[in-house]
Amino acid sequence: MGNFFRPARVSLSMKTKQIKYEALVRAYSDDLYRYGVWLCRDPNIAEDLVQETFLRAWRSLESLKDQGAAKAWLITILRRENARRFERKQFDLVDIEDSYVPDTISVGSEQEVENYLLRRKINELEPEYREPLMLQVIGGFSGEEISGILELNKNTVMTRLFRARNQLKEALEPQEQYRGIENG
Structure with missing residues (x-):
């Protein structure tokens, strides 16, 4: 039963x-x-x-x-x-000379240009810095959660987030050689 x-x-x-x-x-x-x-x-x-x-x-x-x-x-x-x-x-390997990749972007507004440049600079970060940053920005994860996802020590994650933000900040700041030119 x-x-x-x-x-x-x-x-x-x-x-x-x-x-x-x-x-x-x-x-x-x-x-x-x-x-x-x-x-x-x-x-x-x-x-x-x-x-x-x-x-x-x-x-x-x-x-x-x-x-x-x-x-x-x-x-x-x-x-x-x-x-x-x-x-x-x-992977299918292609000879670089056989493929054409345009080096221009088509954008309609200043905000789109800024967004494009920001994405480009983020993608230029080393993966060890880029991935925790994206998990924090896109995923909204805390340092502790990111450490669990990436299987890293929390301090390592926090250091990488700090370095990623600093590298991004440096990459987005106007170049030293051009500073002051606009003012005179």
Whole structure:
């Protein structure tokens, strides 16, 4: 007679898992997508990464014990999915002379130019500085959360964030040789 009630418990457990999963998707899909686009610089690949992230999250949802850590948990899964992409990928090498990459941008406003320059300078940072900065800026993560995601000591993360901001500040300041020219 004990087996008679078992399917109801399984069904209730599955329904609870489904509700929890749907809440995660609603709460974090936009953040994961933005981070994915930043990580791979391709909206289509970012969509695939987010889908794969949520698929893996569904499979191991029981391992998420702390709902407060859900965003960091999902970002970690997304980062690993992105790394797997490179493990599987066979790159087609192209001779640089055969490919043309325009060196100009088409922008319509001063704000777009500033945004473009800021993104360019952020992308020029070394990955060890760029990634914690983007997790903080785009993901809104604290230093402690970033240390968990990147599997680094919190002090290391804080140092890298400090250096990233300083490098960015230096890169965006007018060059020393041009200072004072406008004034006279």
